[in-house]
Amino acid sequence: MNLSDIGDRICILGPSNSGKSTLANAIARKRGLEAVHLDQLFHRPNTDWEQRPRDEFIALHDIAIAGERWVMDGNYSVCMPQRLRRATGLIxxxxxxxxxxxxYFRRTLFEKDRLGALQGGRDSVKWDMIHHIAVVQPRNRKKYRAMFEEFDLPKLQLSSLRAIKQCFRDWDLAR
Structure with missing residues (x-):
């Protein structure tokens, strides 16, 4: 699949720390799209990942998806239906x-200026996040795979770090 095949409104789904923000930024630069990181909309800037009120997050999300050219990374199932209805492609x-x-450990311990990070936020090892990755995410993976199969959009599934790296090479994306 060519990068242009997935259109101008691209959703990137997947588990935490899978590389969604990195891929979104690379696609945005290559295609001249706006990169929208849902973590930045869901959490308040300049905090230690403090959540926004639900209505505020949904309003920010809906403003972002109203645009004509974007690549959006993140899951947040509370507003996924309207996002996927606007999408032209899915990864x-x-x-x-x-x-x-x-x-997760590499990012929190060694990456200080990570693309997609919370403005003014602090990445640090958190037991809640470890639990989310190790316990919650495996259950969510089945849900996201089923959702992926359900939508009749141009779509691409990358099931390993090797496949993601190959996608960067195939699409000539810069990190």
Whole structure:
């Protein structure tokens, strides 16, 4: 599949720490799209990942999806139906739980200026996040795979870190 085949409104779904924001930024630069990171809309800037009120998040989300040219990374099932109705293409990153955990520790311990990070926020190892990756996400993976199959959009599933790296090469994306 060519990058242009997935259109100008692209949703990237997948587990935490799978590389959604990195891929979204690379696609945005290559295609001249706005990169929208749902973590930044869901959490208040300049906090330690404090959540916004639900209505405020949904309003910010709906403003973002009203645009004509974007690549949006994140799951947040509370507003996924309207996002997927606006999307022209879908990418599912479906990497293993072990890979997500490894990437989480690398990102929180070593990456200071991460693309898609919360403005003014602090990435640090949190037990809640470890639990989310190790326990909650494996259950969600089945839900996201089923949702991915349900939608009749141009779509691409990348099921390993190797497949994601190959996608970067195939589409000539810069990190």
């Amino acid at each position: 599912l990153l479906d990497i293993s739980t072990a890979s997500s955990l490894l990437r």
